[in-house]
Amino acid sequence: xxxxxxxxxxxxxxxxxxxxxxxxxxxxxxxxxxxxxxxxxxxxxxxxxxxxxxxxxxxxxxxxxxxxxxxxxxxxxxxxxxxxxxxxxxxxxxxxxxxxxxxxxxxxxxxxxxxxxxxxxxxxxxxxxxxxxxxxxxxxxxxxxxxxxxxxxxxxxxxxxxxxxxxxxxxxxxxxxxxxxxxxxxxxxxxxxxxxxxxxxxxxxxxxxxxxxxxxxxxxxxxxxxxxxxxxxxxx
Amino acid sequence: xxxxxxxxxxxxxxxxxxxxxxxxxxxxxxxxxxxxxxxxxxxxxxxxxxxxxxxxxxxxxxxxxxxxxxxxxxxxxxxxxxxxxxxxxxxxxxxxxxxxxxxxxxxxxxxxxxxxxxxxxxxxxxxxxxxxxxxxxxxxxxxxxxxxxxxxxxxxxxxxxxxxxxxxxxxxxxxxxxxxxxxxxxxxxxxxxxxxxxxxxxxxxxxxxxxxxxxxxxxxxxxxxxxxxxxxxxxxxxxxxxxxxxxxxxxxxxxxxxxxxxxxxxxxxxxxxxxxxxxxxxxxxxxxxxxxxx
Amino acid sequence: xxxxxxxxxxxxxxxxxxxxxxxxxxxxxxxxxxxxxxxxxxxxxxxxxxxxxxxxxxxxxxxxxxxxxxxxxxxxxxxxxxxxxxxxxxxxxxxxxxxxxxxxxxxxxxxxxxxxxxxxxxxxxxxxxxxxxxxxxxxxxxxxxxxxxxxxxxxxxxxxxxxxxxxxxxxxxxxxxxxxxxxxxxxxxxxxxxxxxxxxxxxxxxxxxxxxxxxxxxxxxxxxxxxxxxxxxxxxxxxxxxxxxxxxxxxxxxxxxxxxxxxxxxxxxxxxxxxxxxxxxxxxxxxxxxxxxxxxxxxxxxxxxxxxxxxxxxxx
Numbered sequence: 001x002x003x004x005x006x007x008x009x010x011x012x013x014x015x016x017x018x019x020x021x022x023x024x025x026x027x028x029x030x031x032x033x034x035x036x037x038x039x040x041x042x043x044x045x046x047x048x049x050x051x052x053x054x055x056x057x058x059x060x061x062x063x064x065x066x067x068x069x070x071x072x073x074x075x076x077x078x079x080x081x082x083x084x085x086x087x088x089x090x091x092x093x094x095x096x097x098x099x100x101x102x103x104x105x106x107x108x109x110x111x112x113x114x115x116x117x118x119x120x121x122x123x124x125x126x127x128x129x130x131x132x133x134x135x136x137x138x139x140x141x142x143x144x145x146x147x148x149x150x151x152x153x154x155x156x157x158x159x160x161x162x163x164x165x166x167x168x169x170x171x172x173x174x175x176x177x178x179x180x181x182x183x184x185x186x187x188x189x190x191x192x193x194x195x196x197x198x199x200x201x202x203x204x205x206x207x208x209x210x211x212x213x214x215x216x217x218x219x220x221x222x223x224x225x226x227x228x229x230x231x232x233x234x235x236x
Numbered sequence: 237x238x239x240x241x242x243x244x245x246x247x248x249x250x251x252x253x254x255x256x257x258x259x260x261x262x263x264x265x266x267x268x269x270x271x272x273x274x275x276x277x278x279x280x281x282x283x284x285x286x287x288x289x290x291x292x293x294x295x296x297x298x299x300x301x302x303x304x305x306x307x308x309x310x311x312x313x314x315x316x317x318x319x320x321x322x323x324x325x326x327x328x329x330x331x332x333x334x335x336x337x338x339x340x341x342x343x344x345x346x347x348x349x350x351x352x353x354x355x356x357x358x359x360x361x362x363x364x365x366x367x368x369x370x371x372x373x374x375x376x377x378x379x380x381x382x383x384x385x386x387x388x389x390x391x392x393x394x395x396x397x398x399x400x401x402x403x404x405x406x407x408x409x410x411x412x413x414x415x416x417x418x419x420x421x422x423x424x425x426x427x428x429x430x431x432x433x434x435x436x437x438x439x440x441x442x443x444x445x446x447x448x449x450x451x452x453x454x455x456x457x458x459x460x461x462x463x464x465x466x467x468x469x470x471x472x473x474x475x476x477x478x479x480x481x482x483x484x485x486x487x488x489x490x491x492x493x494x495x496x497x498x499x500x501x502x503x504x505x506x507x508x509x510x511x512x513x514x515x516x517x518x519x520x521x522x523x524x525x526x527x528x529x530x
Numbered sequence: 531x532x533x534x535x536x537x538x539x540x541x542x543x544x545x546x547x548x549x550x551x552x553x554x555x556x557x558x559x560x561x562x563x564x565x566x567x568x569x570x571x572x573x574x575x576x577x578x579x580x581x582x583x584x585x586x587x588x589x590x591x592x593x594x595x596x597x598x599x600x601x602x603x604x605x606x607x608x609x610x611x612x613x614x615x616x617x618x619x620x621x622x623x624x625x626x627x628x629x630x631x632x633x634x635x636x637x638x639x640x641x642x643x644x645x646x647x648x649x650x651x652x653x654x655x656x657x658x659x660x661x662x663x664x665x666x667x668x669x670x671x672x673x674x675x676x677x678x679x680x681x682x683x684x685x686x687x688x689x690x691x692x693x694x695x696x697x698x699x700x701x702x703x704x705x706x707x708x709x710x711x712x713x714x715x716x717x718x719x720x721x722x723x724x725x726x727x728x729x730x731x732x733x734x735x736x737x738x739x740x741x742x743x744x745x746x747x748x749x750x751x752x753x754x755x756x757x758x759x760x761x762x763x764x765x766x767x768x769x770x771x772x773x774x775x776x777x778x779x780x781x782x783x784x785x786x787x788x789x790x791x792x793x794x795x796x797x798x799x800x801x802x803x804x805x806x807x808x809x810x811x812x813x814x815x816x817x818x819x820x821x822x823x824x825x826x827x828x829x830x831x832x833x834x835x836x837x838x839x840x841x842x843x844x845x846x
Contacts, residue, residue, distance in 0.1 A: 041535060044547055046558065057803060060760070060764075060806035060810070061799050061802055062767035062778070064778060065778070065799045065802065068795050071435075075439075076569070076792060077569045080443075100425055100426070131534045134534040144535055147536070172672075173670075173673070176674040177768075180408075180430075180431055182430055184423060185424060195341075199364060202683060213672060213675065214667060218666055221670060297773075306786075307591055307594035307598060307784065307788075337773040431770075432782060
């Protein structure tokens with residue numbers, strides 16, 4: 001068990017890196033997912049097609065494949081994802097601006113993949129708004145944009161929050177893959193490093209890594225359960 | 237809905253059965269039965285394996301020249317040939333070998349946990365590994381080197397990474413990865429680790445990293461494959477004697493493998509194995525390394 | 531729902547939509563051409579040298595490559611089918627266990643002496659907490675980590691298996707727990723009258739669960755369960771971590787020989803999308819059929835259930 005104490009800095013460093021990418025990817029995925037959701041319900045057919053295609057593609061592909069394309073096809077397109085070197089953000093998220101682009105690639109992959117699920121979560125929320133609401137808004141003469149902004153979205157937000165939370169939890173867990181695509185030192189890769197290269201016993205390392213992930217996922221899950229239960233009571 | 241449930245169960249059962257049947261098929265192929273006439277000391281690993289007429293060998297599946305599982309679905313390379321030499325000496329025909337993929341980080345586990353009978357997988361002999369397993373051999377001596385693009389002028393050795401601006405790629409959990417970490421200024425901004433060297437080469441092509449580091453023979457494979465595109469940056473900076481991993485307490489088996497290796501050095505089968513595989517890449521075999529019977 | 535967000539377009543709106551559509555199509559196509567096609571073409575990524583072995587039947591490697599890919603698909607399907615069957619079994623048992631423990635924990639054992647009653651109650655609630663903790667832990671861990679733990683941890687306890695089984699067990703632990711949660715919330719979401727009626731005709735709690743609640747829960751949750759199959763299928767791709775020869779791992783080997791990573795991964799991505807898209811369509815079809823059946827049976831949609839269906843759909 002001494003590895004947990006001796007190598008606490010490795011665990012903590014791994015946790016911090018995983019946490020960083022999760023925060024950034026969550027923000028990115030929420031924004032992109034909202035855009036895709038609007039595309040999917042927009043009145044313009046090609047935009048709708050783009051939204052639907054996006055969701056179909058990213059929902060049905062393993063994240064491993066998305067990660068691969070991000071890390072190896074983006075460079076082939078001639079991009080090192082330098083647009084993600086955001087000046088103020090990189091003070092906190094130091095990995096954003098390193099010359100090694102793999103943190104940015106992993107971030108892009110995680111964002112693109114999660115956005116498809118965010119879109120579906122938002123849509124399920126919109127579907128939960130009684131159609132009468134939108135119809136009433138329309139009969140008042142509101143346009144599509146006004147309808148969304150003033151009537152549907154404010155109500156769908158509540159119904160979306162639990163599915164959105166689950167998406168974020170899933171994303172945190174999915175982030176365990178980044179270590180296999182060139183991001184050195186995240187939580188799951190530390191397991192590899194400690195048990196493989198440094199020869200520590202497996203079980204204590206496993207416990208340390210598990211704790212790292214559970215710290216992020218379990219409280220979030222408990223919070224969602226609470227919200228869900230409250231909403232269920234309110235609905236009765 | 238009643239009929240649907242039954243149908244689903246039936247389909248699932250049929251599917252499972254069909255699939256397992258498919259999976260079982262390829263194990264049954266058999267060729268000549270080879271000479272099982274050899275005799276070994278009772279109770280030894282050799283006798284056990286000879287009696288069973290089946291053996292599991294750990295090797296790499298992604299190492300050109302040493303162990304690469306190609307389109308035929310069979311691994312090919314120097315390590316594979318060395319394994320075949322040993323297995324032949326055990327009186328087991330080559331088609332009875334089951335090759336198991338053992339990437340760098342699981343090799344010791346595979347031996348300790350009985351997943352394989354021995355490991356030939358570009359496996360550097362070192363003291364830390366000797367705590368858990370034992371090595372026969374070495375049967376080849378490689379050294380860590382650095383692969384760069386042909387027009388690279390600034391990287392001439394591992395010290396080039398000390399300045400902190402050059403980036404280098406290697407494979408997760410491997411010895412070269414740990415070695416290079418001692419040369420770089422900042423691991424987080426200079427070292428990239430993937431699960432295969434192919435990915436490192438792709439990253440080198442794309443300019444994300446400036447160099448790829450691992451054992452020279454592996455790098456030579458990539459140089460041979462893409463003529464004029466890459467080169468080695470200077471000389472080997474470590475010595476990596478490749479050994480054959482066996483159980484830590486199995487001294488008899490280790491001696492047997494060492495004897496077999498020496499026999500193979502003498503009768504030319506060791507050199508032939510090299511010439512047919514990694515030798516094609518222009519790597520030098522050198523003189524046969526003396527086996528270490530510790 | 532989407533159609534109620536805007537009016538049926540009139541002539542002016544239709545014209546505008548048409549113009550917008552053309553512009554949007556143009557932007558998408560031009561963007562794809564300049565940002566994706568041109569840079570790739572410049573790097574020679576469309577050369578037949580790289581694509582040939584995958585798409586040209588006259589290529590010398592075509593047959594070999596597809597034989598290998600087929601092996602990978604077979605292995606992927608084997609692992610996925612075994613994992614989903616095992617997860618269904620474990621999930622069902624676990625959901626039953628949790629529901630039983632919950633009813634046991636509520637039992638006051640009025641007929642027994644006080645210490646015995648307390649002991650039984652403590653035991654019941656202790657077990658309930660224990661299963662709850664297990665569920666939370668395995669639901670909260672990444673599947674990669676679970677698979678990795680199984681593959682590394684089992685041998686530590688002297689259990690060595692084929693890599694297939696490590697993968698199946700790893701996937702089963704995670705998905706079994708998820709399916710248990712799907713079924714449980716399905717059962718808890720059922721109208722309370724179902725349970726009351728069952729108790730009224732004299733069924734024991736266990737009979738109530740297995741004869742009344744579980745079958746209905748399965749039915750309501752079928753779409754969510756099929757979606758979970760998509761998740762399992764995608765997750766088998768994590769087998770590459772423990773050297774299981776599924777589609778992606780085979781792809782890696784092919785790349786090792788042919789050095790055409792982008793092309794191979796593209797083909798694999800298309801394969802995955804095709805299979806999983808068909809599965810999602812199946813889920814939608816089932817959902818529609820169920821919705822139709824529900825109208826005649828007049829079963830109200832459990833609030834909880836629908837939400838979980840969405841929720842599980844996105845849970846990965």
